[in-house]
Amino acid sequence: MKQDVFITGIGIIASTGATAAEFWKSCLQGKSEIARVPAHWSAYRNAQSTLYAPLPLPDFSLYPVSRAEQSQLDKSALLAMVASFQALNDAGLKYDQKDAKKNTFVLDGADSARSGVMIGTGISGISSLLDNNANHLLSSHSQTLSALGSEIKKRGNIADIESRLETISGLLKFPSRFNPFVVSMSMPNGAASTLGIKFSLRGQNQTFCSACASGTSAVGHAFRAVAGGSADLVLCGGTEYLMDEAGGVFRGFDAAGTLALRCENPAAACRPFDAARSGFLFSEGGAAILVLESGTHARARGARAYAEVSAFSETFDAHSIMMMEPGGIAIRAMTQNLLAEAGLTPPDVDYINTHGTGTVQNDEIEATVISDIFGKGPLLNSTKSMIGHALGASGAIEAAVTALSLYHGAVHPSLNIENPVRDLNFARTAQQGPLRNAITHSFAFGGHNAGLVLKKAG
Numbered sequence: 316m317k318q319d320v321f322i323t324g325i326g327i328i329a330s331t332g333a334t335a336a337e338f339w340k341s342c343l344q345g346k347s348e349i350a351r352v353p354a355h356w357s358a359y360r361n362a363q364s365t366l367y368a369p370l371p372l373p374d375f376s377l378y379p380v381s382r383a384e385q386s387q388l389d390k391s392a393l394l395a396m397v398a399s400f401q402a403l404n405d406a407g408l409k410y411d412q413k414d415a416k417k418n419t420f421v422l423d424g425a426d427s428a429r430s431g432v433m434i435g436t437g438i439s440g441i442s443s444l445l446d447n448n449a450n451h452l453l454s455s456h457s458q459t460l461s462a463l464g465s466e467i468k469k470r471g472n473i474a475d476i477e478s479r480l481e482t483i484s485g486l487l488k489f490p491s492r493f494n495p496f497v498v499s500m501s502m503p504n505g506a507a508s509t510l511g512i513k514f515s516l517r518g519q520n521q522t523f524c525s526a527c528a529s530g531t532s533a534v535g536h537a538f539r540a541v542a543g544g545s546a547d548l549v550l551c552g553g554t555e556y557l558m559d560e561a562g563g564v565f566r567g568f569d570a571a572g573t574l575a576l577r578c579e580n581p582a583a584a585c586r587p588f589d590a591a592r593s594g595f596l597f598s599e600g601g602a603a604i605l606v607l608e609s610g611t612h613a614r615a616r617g618a619r620a621y622a623e624v625s626a627f628s629e630t631f632d633a634h635s636i637m638m639m640e641p642g643g644i645a646i647r648a649m650t651q652n653l654l655a656e657a658g659l660t661p662p663d664v665d666y667i668n669t670h671g672t673g674t675v676q677n678d679e680i681e682a683t684v685i686s687d688i689f690g691k692g693p694l695l696n697s698t699k700s701m702i703g704h705a706l707g708a709s710g711a712i713e714a715a716v717t718a719l720s721l722y723h724g725a726v727h728p729s730l731n732i733e734n735p736v737r738d739l740n741f742a743r744t745a746q747q748g749p750l751r752n753a754i755t756h757s758f759a760f761g762g763h764n765a766g767l768v769l770k771k772a773g
Contacts, residue, residue: 324406435529530711671697
């Protein structure tokens, strides 16, 4: 017998909020945080884009996160850990310390063998890998330059050479030590494994790595596990941390021509579905963790539900590693699958939280598919218009936003739409009103598509 599946807890860390409540308030206010990229990046290479969405790291001391964990885990795993504590607290799930030395916990009232973890990420661990590789490559050269500078200084008036050496030395940015935990820090499954260990969850533990669709896929597979009866509770979502000292990850997306180019007015640079869009806003990262529970488990403990998950679908373009299939064939199939599984018709869908990156081709294809299937019916918005694109974390953040929208009967504005690519029902201001059914979907490099149907919890 298929179980009903509810979202009972939400934790979020994003550029506009370090908790779900703070983030949701910022969403309704249409708040965005956009900055110029670090000035020293231009010394390595002049980029086409000059903006990003910075991520203030949370105060880890506010959570049961040890100093050892902070030094031995990649920031993507730490973000997922903090968001998990937020989600468990939000769901009203208690946890007791199991092992003080290891700083691990066990959930009260949950069968650990039937409680799992499913996390999506695009390139989790990339920050730790790049930083430690920089130490490996550059630390000896930095010492050599320093010694050379001292030797030159002894030989006379050569201030120009000395100055240039100091400039070069200053650009050799790397951590002061090579971290012996770099292998585990760089593993894509590091975040999911960390959460399973942290909370003693011995059920299914999986990592989904399908680029920008990763977070949505993780939530979808968690839904399937709970609905199918193989799990009672799953911590699921997505996490990403994308910064490195030299801006190498940023440069990769910039060189691919995917980032926002019109940067004179930072607040208006990211403009999904607008005719003047030029690319997406690079995000430093973020995380969203959802607690998914079976109806039986949630009702037994009197849990509050934000929304019910009623369908999940994945398709694959089989077209290009970097570009969406122009006809949107697989995206249409995914959307039709979602409607069929949820038992809905297009008029039943009140709201779609779009992928909405701001890239030229993607927005055109997405808007065309939505127009063809739904017409001008559902409200549409793009969460990325405010927080940028956090890759594998984005789909999970957007699933959380969709659940919050259903729960509160409110939809946040989609920023910077002045001349929309299609005559669709874009929410240009915050909208209030009853919402029954909503779709959130994600599309990714490689050709992966994933979508969810959420409905208002009854």
